[in-house]
Amino acid sequence: MQAQRVLIVGGGIGGLTAAMALSRAGHSVRLYEQAPAFGEIGAGIMLTPNATRVLRHFGLGAALDRRGMRPPASRYRRFDDAALMGDAPLAAVMESTHGAPWLHIHRSDLLEALLAAVGEQGATDLYAGHRATGCEQDGAGVTVRFGNGASAEGDLLVACDGVRSTVRAQLVERAQARFRGQVAWRALVPAGGLPERVTDRSSVVWIGEDRHIVQYVLRGGSLVNYVAIAAQREWVEEGWNRPAPLEEVQKEFAGWHEDVQSLLSATPADALYKWGLFDRDPLEQWIHGRIALLGDAAHPMLPFMAQGSAMAIEDAAVLARCIGAFDDLDAALSRYQGVRRERTARVILQSRAQTNLYQRLTGDKKRQRAASTEWVYGFDATSCAIQ
Ligand SMILES: Cc1cc2nc3c(=O)[nH]c(=O)nc-3n(C[C@H](O)[C@H](O)[C@H](O)COP(=O)(O)OP(=O)(O)OC[C@H]3O[C@@H](n4cnc5c(N)ncnc54)[C@H](O)[C@@H]3O)c2cc1C
Structure with missing residues (x-):
């Protein structure tokens, strides 16, 4: 297909990967981010092989190796005596089974690597401080309006504006977000002086009744x-950036092993955030004329499979391939939705089913789980069928 003028709203993981994939394919891309600058403070994320495979394909392998960490294993420990309940190898198995690594990386390091890759291609104009407030379309294309009074016109709009997408809200009847009975606290803690079990290069899941903690190291x-994460009956608002007092998480995890207490008490002041876990049923329609939803805007999900970013990265690769493979833009967008919807719906529903998986795990169930991840980690968005 001839080069398209692509507008992207949202400069997170999905938006930047889409900009990279579409500009590499020869399209002219303008990307608009609401924040005053690109990149974000954020926290850690796990990138599973289905995500790192795509990023490697786009030439980010070396950048990820420099910034990310390859955990040797995923360890499971009892909440009270730290006894090892399980130890699943990651680094060696992921590369040999799936041909791509499992990485832990600081979100801002990933965004920095994506921004550098987008910059190197030179076909994307980046605009920070542009909050999309609405959009319209007609036979000539799509117009996006911004809170600062600016507007932009293109052939196609890709909405990557996250879980509370403004574009989706304009197009789709508001889907009811449901609270799933779990509350999460997150923080980044300097590792100096912490016990060996919490500075382990492997990821560690501490498991107790109705509660668990996932922890892993970043930046070397x-x-x-x-x-x-702890079970809780009620919660009122969605969103994951609400500051929380340290005493709150310490109270929830009182009586847990002393290593856990050391980790929690090392949380710097004002570095603890809290959010209630919500999700929605899979959306039927991601394409509205020349507007396509991508990433969390299309398929927000619970974090229990660590697949939110991975699905956004896969979406971006498939969208660029579909636009390249069809002469007609409408056919390309329809195929994009066709290829992505079923897979992301399966991940949404599976993540929901795994809501309190860790609290229920026995050794046997962990083994079964390991055997059933091929459909997730083995998927290749750079070569899957799109015709
Ligand atoms: C605590 C936590 C841990 C997680 N851990 C993992 C993990 O280990 N592995 C994993 O794969 N996923 C993980 N996820 C999920 C993952 O972070 C998301 O699925 C992923 O960030 C989605 O990318 P996105 O680009 O669609 O949305 P986002 O990353 O949310 O980016 C949206 C962007 O759009 C911008 N924006 C929003 N509205 C507008 C607007 N109106 N105009 C312009 N710009 C706008 C925002 O500022 C933001 O930059 C985690 C999520 C949370 C909350």
Whole structure:
């Protein structure tokens, strides 16, 4: 297809990957981000092989190796005595089974690598401080309006504006977000002086009744990222940036092993955030004329499979391939939705089913789980069928 004028709203992981994939394919891209600058403070994320495979394909392998960490294993420990309940190898198995690594990386390091790749291609104009407030389309294309009074016109709009997408809200009847009975706290903690079990290069899941903590190190082992999750009956608002007092998470995890207490008490002041876990049923329609939804805007999900970013990265690769493979833009967008919807719906529903998986795990179930991840980690968005 001839080069398209692509507008992207949202400069997170999905938006930047889409900009990279579409500009590499020869399209002219303008990307608009609401924040005053690109990149974000954020926290750690796990990138599974289905995501790193795509990023490697786009030439980010070396950048990811420099910034990310390859955990040797995923360890499971009892909440009270730290006894090892399981130990699943990651680094060696992921590369040999799936041909791509499992990485832990600081979100801002990933965004920095994506921004550098987008900059090297030179076909994307980046605009920070542009909050999209609405959009219209007619036979000539799509117009996006911004809160600062600016507007932009293109052949196609890709909405990558996240879980609370303004573009999706304009197009789709508001889908009911449901609270799933779990609350999470997250923080990044300097690793210096912490016990060996929490500065382990492997990821560690501490498991107790109705509670668990996932923790792993970042940036060469200098930081520990933790997410502590506990069952709770009610919650009022969606969003994951609400500051929380340290005493709150300490109270929830009182009586847990002393290593866990050391980790929690090392949380710097004002570095603890809290959010209630919500999700929605899979959306039927991602394409509205020349507007396509991508990433969390299309398929927000619970974090229990660590697949939110991975799905956004896969979406971006498939969207660029579909636009390249069809002469007609409408046919290309329809194919994009066709290829992506079923897979992302399966991940949404599976993540929901795994809501309190860790609290229920036995050794046997962990083994079964390991055997059933091929459909997730083995998927190749750079070569899957799109015709
Ligand atoms: C604590 C936590 C841990 C997670 N861990 C993992 C993990 O380990 N692995 C994994 O794969 N996923 C993980 N996820 C999920 C993952 O972060 C998301 O799925 C992923 O960031 C989605 O990317 P996105 O680009 O669609 O949206 P986002 O990353 O949310 O980016 C949206 C962008 O759009 C911008 N924006 C929003 N509205 C507008 C507007 N109106 N105009 C212009 N710009 C706008 C925002 O500022 C933002 O930059 C985690 C999520 C959370 C909350």
